[in-house]
Amino acid sequence: MNQTVFAPWDDPKEKPLIRFKGVTKRFGDFTAIDDLTLDIYEREFFALLGPSGCGKTTMMRMLAGFENPTEGVIELSGQNIVPVPPNKRAVNMMFQSYALFPHLTVYDNIAFGLRRGDMPKHDIADRVDEMLKLTRLEKFAARKPHQISGGQRQRVALARSLAKAPKLLLLDEPLGALDAKLRQATQFELVDIQEKTGTTFVIVTHDQEEAMTVASRVAVMDEGRIMQVATPEKIYEAPNSSYVADFIGDVNILTGTVKPAGEGLYQVHWSEGREPNIAASDKNFSEGQTCHLAVRPEKIAISADRPADADNALQGKVLDIAYLGNLSTYHVELQSGKVIKAQTANTRRVSRRSFTWEDPVWVSWTATAGVLLDR
Template identity: 85%
Template sequence: MTQTVFAPWDDPNEKPLIRFRGVTKRFGEFTAIDDLTLDIFEREFFALLGPSGCGKTTMMRMLAGFETPTSGTIELSGQDIAAVPPNKRAVNMMFQSYALFPHLSVYENIAFGLRRDKLPKAEIDARVLEMLKLTRLEKFARRKPHQISGGQRQRVALARSLAKAPKLLLLDEPLGALDAKLRQATQFELMDIQEKTGTTFVIVTHDQEEAMTVASRVAVMDEGRVMQVATPEKIYEAPNSVYVADFIGDVNIISGKARPAETGTFQLHWADAHAPFIAASDHAFSDGQACHLAIRPEKVAISSERPAEAENAVQGKVLDIAYLGNLSTYHVELSTGLILKAQTANTRRISRRSFTWEDPVWVSWTATAGVLLGQ
């Protein structure tokens, strides 16, 4: 049985659940969101990723109804939501602090919104039990928030947010308070819950690994603008700018001037008296155009001799070594002063390092290993 790939953004007939159309938000002189146009689809797990102050929380607050756009429109299921108050939107928001009621039990916390909607008791009970099961909290139903762990509190907040079956759930840095190991486990739980409920999740995070793990698509933001929206693989393998390449993961950036070579390849003249590097690209670069080659360290090989077949190879010396358990990253300084990072997998239990500090080495990569960027 072939599994269909979830990619509604590639289907022109799919109607987005959320549409931002030319949305700008100003606070006095400061522009928090600058002419934003963006579609988010039903059942998506969508991540807004960027440094502090890039506008991601403002976008979320506008979706929740706590802020209104200065100009432009936001639609939810085809309806302009500008005039709809927060409590009337099919949107729920889960805050970083979880905002649980300390005096209420886990059960009562989850039931809170349903009681306010005056639902029949049997319906409330059934829904709360469903949420407890979904978040694996049945055993903790009678406990108060202070009697459970941080990870469990996080799940209570999630259960409470999902109890009213919103069309859209907004998560503001939801895992910020958890330690690294728990964070990782909770990321997979979130994905699982999102898939089971079919709710559209929009998560705000500055943690790139988190965004890359959970999201179907990621919007990388900077200063109120969306720089690129794509799947995690595309963002990593085919960034559209140096900013995006640099923001996601580790990367080498080599700047120079392009010169068209054979079809689909370009020479990158990066330093006088050094042979140009060869880079493949589908995009056209004019002769002499300033450009940047972005290459991930894991795509750069390190060796003591110059590899015979290498399309790009340059000599340097080992300046630094970062041992990360499963990987080692070598910082290699070239004669121009440029430092390139090369990564090797530590496949054997105790591998004798082939290279050490100050060793002369060659770094090499293929013509298709990097991405040539104009900006």
């Protein structure tokens, strides 16, 4: 079955649902958002990812109407929503604390927002039933929030947020209060619910794994600016800067200078007196330009002898081993003093591990394993 790939951002005819146009937000002397331009499309699950204080929550609060931009325009379906008060926007926000009413049942919590509108009673009942079914809470409709688990409370908050069928749902660190296993299960639930309702979701998170699991696209932010917007695969495999490479997942970054070495190939001179690394790149670099070679640990092999056909091979000794159950990460100290991380799958029991601390080893990778970056 040939499923069409969902990628409205690649279609010039598609109109975005949300547009940030030259948006700046200052709090006194502090610039939280710096001249931001961004498009988000209908039915996207869009993640804003970045460290604390990077501006992602400010962006979300501006979409909700709790903050106004100092400069610039925010459009929803082609309309400037900056002057529109929060309760008149087709936008709903689900808070990290869930903010459920403790004295109301699950059913009444979900119905609360609908009852404040002018929806007929029987329509409210139908809509609440639909939301209970969507979030698999039918059995818990008569319970109060303290009588259900954290994961179920999270689903009640989601059902309540979706009950009024907003065009846009904002989720602020929605899974922050859940334990690791439940978070994982809930991430897939969120994706499932988002696909079923077709609502556009914008999630704020500092958890890169969460962003990579749920999002159709991720915006990596730093100090009020967007560093890169792309699908999770592109962010991971083709980061546009060493900041993005370093922020998403584990990475080795070798900094050096570049020398062209034939069609799409470059030598990276990174340590005095050591042989250069070879890296492939579609980007053009000029001779002597500073560059950063980013190589993921899972793309680096570790062996006792120098591999005969490796594009890049460096000698070192095992400094540390992080055992992660299914994987082991070897920290290998090179002769230059730099530490490189190499990752291997644990297909055999730990007692049969090939290398241990202080062992001399070779780390190697292909010319295409790394990404050559200019910043």
